[in-house]
Amino acid sequence: MTEHIVYKDIKRILFVCMGNICRSPTAEAVFRDKATQNKLTVSLDSAGTIGSHAREKPDHRAQKAGNSRGYKFDNIRARKVTVEDFADFDIILAMDEQNLRDLKKLAPAGYHDKIHLFLQYAENFEDMEVPDPYYGGARGFKYVLDLVEDASDGLIKKMKAKS
Structure with a gap:
């Protein structure tokens, strides 16, 4: 599944969800x-x-939950995935x-191996999916943070590994 990834060579990461206002920011x-x-x-x-x-800022509830744990959302604005992103990023992580599926439909041939589930x-x-908290309450945004923190730690561990 991800054996071909050379984690120490990852320099550009793109996180993707549906609207780019909750999970991916x-x-x-x-x-x-x-x-x-x-x-x-x-x-x-x-x-x-x-x-x-x-061009919208992240959802205020995502910011509030993230800020409560010390995360900053400065300069993050929503945008749509572009075809160029598949060439520009080393790994693309879907929520x-x-x-x-949507990313794989959009990706040019030869780039599918860059697209993975973040979790x-x-x-x-x-869990293998980060649930969309948009229509729920604060608990959903906190759970998203729990999942994202864990997956981030796991990926960083791979990136820092010697082999």
């Missing part, structure tokens, strides 16, 4: 903080499979199976 903010703590130099961005929220890196949760 949360992943971007969390991973940015954790990468900095782990002294990893990596370029991060997030995008959505739809463009209806383009759920539908995002994964495959989680070590403490069995």
